[in-house]
Amino acid sequence: MIVTLRPARTTDAGATGEILHGFARENEWMPELHSRAQTIAFCGWMIDLGWVTVAEAQGNVVGFLALNEAEIHSLYLKLGSRGQGIGQRLLEHAKSDRVELTLFAFQANHGARRFYERNGFVEDARSNGADNDENLPDIKYVWLRERADDG
Secondary structure, three states: OOEEEEEOOHHHHHHHHHHHHHHHHHOOOOOOOOOHHHHHHHHHHHHHOOOEEEEEEOOEEEEEEEEEOOEEEEEEEOHHHOOOOHHHHHHHHHHOOOOEEEEEEEOOOHHHHHHHHHOOOEEEEEEOOOOOOOOOOEEEEEEEHHHHHHO
């Protein structure tokens, strides 16, 4: 499968929103706080801010990365597109011109935690979830280029 990365367009809000909304529905530990329409609107807001890069295969959006300065706000893939290196490509895109990246991952999201740790992110802090909408315990991760370059 040939995957291309490109800046998101306004018309990608539906596809990115479906991916994000689907994640909440796929994971029993994740509360479904927002409707599909609200999630699509949220993705449209991130796109309007210029944060979003999409991964596209055969004309369909299969994943996206929302990057605000040095913070990875979202990195999500369609269920059938995981494990194919697409998330890796989106993450490498985020790393390409930065010396530091941060993100939060839910403690219950073991797959995401393994992915980020494999890619040089280290745990910086833990919280009980009081500061996120989902009220789920999370972990702040940090990636530093110099640390990654050292080995």
